[in-house]
Structure formats: C-alpha cells, structure tokens
Amino acid sequence: MNTKTQKKSQIKVITGNAAAAIAAKLARPDVVAAYPITPQTEIIEQISQFHANGEMDCELITVEGENSAMNAVMAASLAGGRVFTATSSWGLVFMYDAVLATAGARAPVVMVNVNRETPGIIAVSSGQQDMISTRDAGWIFLIAEDCQEVLDLVLQAYRLAEDYDIQVPVMVHYDGFYLSYLSEGVDVPFQEDVDAFLSVLKDQPERTKLVPGGKLGCGSHGILGGYLELRYKHVSAMERSKAKFNQIDQEFFEIFGRSYGGLIEEYRMEDAEVVLVGSGSMCGTIKTVIDEKRDAGIKVGLLKIRMYRPFPGEAMVAALKGKKAIGVVDRSLCFGFKGGPIYTELKAFETQLGGSKMISFIDGIANTDITTANVGTMIDTTCDLAAGKEVREVTWVSYPEAQEEGGL
Amino acid sequence: MSSNKFFKHEGPWSDANDPLMCSDTGDWRSKRPVVDKDKCIFCGFCAIYCPIQVMEMVESSHFSPDLGFCKGCGICAKECPKNAISMMPEGEFTK
C-alpha cells in the first residue's frame, strides 16, 4: 500500500467487523437490513447501536431471515436508496435467489460477506467457499487483506456500485475468524472526507428509479433479444468496472492518502522469479515470509487479488508474464477439478504467460491456519517447480493424506 | 454503452410512457352479450362485475358492451337482475 502523509488522522484499534460497520455508517445508507450470523454478527450489532444512539439516520430493518435482507435492500436500492447489509456462508446462500435478482436488476447494492465455510458440511470456521459458491452471481467481488482494507473497500464499493457507468452490486469479502474478530489499528476516515469521496456520484446522471406514479416498472420479462441485450449490458458493465476500480483507487488516494494498486497488489514482484498468488488475510502472512525468504536471497513475490469478479485476467497476465513458477493459494475447493478455484481460473490464461509453470495449494480451510511454516513450504515447493524438479500439481498443505500414495 | 434496441435502461425496466401492449381479446369469444335496452334498469351490475369492464353507459338509458375486448364470459348476463342480457353465439353476427 502506498501512503502519503495526511493532514490529520484518527487511529482506532478495532476489529474487522467494526471496521465494516463504521464504513457503512460513514457511507450514510438510507436502508440497512440486519440479520445475525457468525462471524458477521458484530457488524449488525454495531450498526444497531449507532442507530439507537442516533448516529445513523437510516431505516434499520431487523429482518426475519437473510433472504428477506437481500430482498429488502434490493427493492430499496431500486427505489433510489443507498443500502447496506452483511452476511456470511449459509446466509449468503439462503439469499442467493435474491442475490441473483439484485444483479439482474442492476441494483447498486453493497454487501459485506464475511467468509466462512460453505457448503455441505456444518462448519463455523474459515474458508472462502461461500465466495466460490456464489461467484457466478454477476456481482463485483472485492477481497480485503486487513482491517484497514475492509473499511476502505466498503467505501470504495459504494463509489463503484453506484457509479452511473457501472450499476452492478458489489460484495466485499474478508476472512471470518481471522479478520472479523481481529483487532488492528485502523485509520478511520472523517465523515467530511467520505462525503467528499462519494460526492462524485451526485454530479453524475441519475439512475433509473422506481417511484410512485413514475410509470416505470422494474422486473419486466426479458424476451429473446431483449434478454440477451440485458445480459450483454451487464457483462459489459462488469468489464468496465475493472478500469473504474483502478480509477477509484486513485481517487481514494487523493483524499485519504492510501492506494492499494487497484485490481491487484504486486508485492516485491518486479524481479521475482517465483510468485505466490493469494487473496485475503493470508497475504499478510505471505508478505512476512516473503521478506524472510528475500533476506535469504530467494526472489519471490506475491500477487494479491483484490478484485476477484470480474476476474482481473489481463492485469494478472501482465504481472505474471515471464515468471518462472507460480503457486496459487486457494482457501477453498473447486468441486469437479483437482486444483483450487482461483488456480483453475488462472490456468485459462496459462498460454499467455510465456512459459510460466503453475501449481495449486489448498490451505486455510476450517480454521486450519495458513502458518508461516505452511507459506514457507509453498514457496519452497514453487521454487522446486521453477528449478525444473518434479512437483505435485495440487497440494493440500494442511492435509498430508491428500499427498499420500494413491491420493489425488 | 450497448444498444437500447429492446430496453431503454441498463436493467429490466419497462416504460409505460410508451404505448401499452394490448391483445386482441375480442377475438377469443364464441358468444357475445346482447343488451335489451328496454329491460335494462341501468343498475350497473353488468359494468362492475365485468372483469374487463367493457360495459359502457349509453346516456342514462342502458349499458352496451365494447365488443373490441369482450371475451364472452357471460358474467354480465348471469348477474343482470332483470335478465336483460343474452349471450348469443358469435356465428350469428357478421363482422
């Protein structure tokens, strides 16, 4: 992250959840839907307290289920409001029909999803499977590495979703249990700066709204060419969001003094021969181990994915081209494929990488920590790959049985 | 942005400022209501019970159906307290 010295700041030691709640408050939403689910609960508790203290002038709807949460905010958004809600894992999949409807209706909803293991097995523990299970929803997906980025991404999410050129809902993901409950020092922006950052939207043309007597109706049937036209518009908007997100990163830097690099963050990649690709809180650990490895003379770097949907393929190719070996770290599984989901998606660009070799690491699921030792192993294995040694395509780092004779 | 051939907006919005769609439902019926204006007491039951509301007032004398959209359901004839409406087969009328 690039920073410049600011005129004033307020550092608070807060959890990732609190950071999300504060960001939502600063964005001044009109309607917030609240339903609890571990590990997100603190977000809506904080917002409820803000509301009870009169610090948030919004309609707070304590819905009876996540499905209603998304339906309520979608409708409020289409009526012209700024909205917020948060969920995780099972809540996300319970509201999935409404998540799809929101994307199809092009409602600029902003939602925080605190990553937790889903689907299938009851687990109150970490993992990005909930994000992977819903990646085709047609939403923009952003992923945060630390509590500061959680707060910053929620603000950027509003700027992106409500942009007249975009109008696609945005989901901000961060690791449950690792960031949700972790307290870090966070530079909390001042309200007037957030207002200034989002004021750009007020100068843009007004988006279509559902108003009484307006004679416009949302949710019209898409018939044949009309359906295709809407889909094409949607896909095009998602493509545009890549450049827009980079632009927003710059706008954010101008006001708050923090830049993350846009779609991806490249950490010590310029002369790297070996690269790990990762997302979310694991990146903090990976950066620490990379620094140690660099001191030992190993030219290793990290490509951190910040925008996951749309997939920033072009940016990743530009950054990875010519690297000898790439290890993609997935905090989830890609059912039907041996490798992890992000690995499988990046593999589609393999021919553009100029000969780089790729392998898949699966780790960090169900609160099995991605330790510094695990990261060290991943880097060493990827270095072996770069050196031309025989290396497994897929490694379940915390589950040695997968690597046994007769395993995958 | 992309073409606006089918939709005017980014999302699935329809616009009633443009002409409404309208089906030729008058084509559906096999019977049509015929009002005996002398029997009609101008109560308006046929008008309120017609699902499409095709019954139009003729001065203060009687009601008469707009045959462009009448589907021939027969509710008006059934509900008329004076049996002033008969459902006659379409075949007996030339267009």
Place this chain on the structure above:
Amino acid sequence: MTEQKKGKLTNVLDYLKHEDPFSKGVAFCPGCGLELLLRFIPQVLGNDIVMTGTPSCSAPVLLGQNNQSWHKLSYFGTLMTGAAANATGLARYYRKAKIDNTVVCFNGDGTAADIGFGNLSGAAERNEPFIYICYDNEGYMNTGIQKSGTTPFGATTTTTPLGSASKGKNLRRMNLALKMAMHKIPYAATATLSDLEDLAKKLLKAKEAKKRGFAFLHVFAPCTTGWGYAPENTIEVCRRAVKTNYFPLWEAENGKIRMTKTVKKPKPVSTYTELIKKFAHLNEADLQILQDDIDYEYCMLGGLSVLEGECQLPVSLED
C-alpha cells in the same frame, strides 16, 4: 312495449374514482376473478400505487415484456420467496425519503401461504407500512393448477389428482387471514368479488391503516379454469362461498375482529361445491369433513369476535 323503470345506479361505481390503468386486452381467462380484482384496485386506490408482483397468474399482465408494459402503474416484479421483503424495502425507503406512497404487495395464495409466508409473517411482525393483498384462487394456477396451502379439503388439483389411491386433497386448508390477524397488525380483512362495495371499503381502510403500519387483505378470487365451473358463474361462486360461511367476510382493526357480513342462516357447503367440478367426486362423508372444517373455522372466528370487548390491542406503537 312498456319501458322498464330505471333503477338506482350501484354504489360501487362511486368508489371507482380513478381510471383503469390496465390495457383493455390482457391475457386472463374469460371470467377470471383475478382480472376483476386487478382492475378494481387502482380504480379505488389511485394510479400512483406501486404494485409488487411475483410469478403467478398476475405476472404475465403485471410484469412487462422487454420495454413494454400492459399497464401504467409503477411496479416491481420479483420472486415469490421475498415478495413481502421487497415491499418492505420499498416502503421503508419511501418513508426515509419522505415520498408519499402506497405500496401494494400483490400475491396469490401460493406466495402468501406457502413459499412467501415467512417474509409475510416477518413484515407483519415488524408492522411494515404497506398493504399486502392475497388473491386466493386456492392453488398454483399459472403453472397449471397445483395444490397450495389454501386449497380446501377434497379438491382435485394436478398434485392432488383423483386416482385409485387418492380422492383429491386429503388435508384441510390453512386459514391465512386469521393467522395474519393474529399478528396484531392495524388491519386485516377478508373480501370477495360478489361484495364489491365491501371490498372497496376495505381497500380504503387498508390504505388508511397503512399510516399506522401493516394492512392485510385476503380476497377470495375464484378460478374458472382451475376449479371447473362455467366462466359466467364467477360472481355466483363468490356469493355462495359467503352464504355458506365457506368464506366469511370479516375485518380486524387493531386486533378487534368483527364480521362485516353476518350470514344469519348459512346454507350447507354442498350448495357451494355443487357448482364446482373440483369437488364433484366427493361423497356425503367427504362433504361432511369439509362442512366440519368450515364450521370449525367459523366457530373460531365467532369466538374471537366475541372477545373484542375484553381484549384490547394497545394503541399502535410509534417507531
């Protein structure tokens, strides 16, 4: 020939103060109760209502096709699972933005009693400021006549068909309107198409009650295609439903239930079922089960209405 003396024009026409915003030619079956209801509502409540609609018999008309619409109302077409939650979002945003509005969440019994009941109950519990209208044609009609929670005992549908091992639906219907009245909402009522003045008054009361919170209207709207009766009988079917107490007309203002039409000598339910083919296979014993169910529901209703003097719902709470 002597001219018939002109009678008095029905009062109902006085309630139809606004124009019918729907196109004249729309795809409802001839004699459809839903078509009558759908045109009726905006003529009473105004053309600036915002209607939400879901997949149902109303969807092909309420929702547009590409850019075009069948009517002039603002509408929001979405899924059955979250209809009441959608309406909640609209009503709450309009309240925040101080936009004058009447949101009408318009659903069939499939949505209201089955798949969308959870969020209907949640919206009522939260006393959300909109009107929820359930038109009850006792089944999923748009998909071809399947059983729903409000399908009565004995009725044949495509998922409760007649066969050597089945005599139609072998479960009693659920009483959705009474359940909603139990949510302590400002207004809940039943209405039907044979009593249009009653329906109009209830629509207006619902609009008034919306200022205090949630209003629920349960409208009995027979389906000629799905139930098997001649289209001309739609109003008569409603009439007999009321006369047999199969569908009593009542309202609950702030929880106080009162009958809006007391039928002094209710006819046996057979006078209702004889008009409708979906009941044609029922023998006397089966009809008695249906009759007992009707009597049970009416007895409960009667009992609750008697309590009106004793149990007072507190004044509605401000936010």
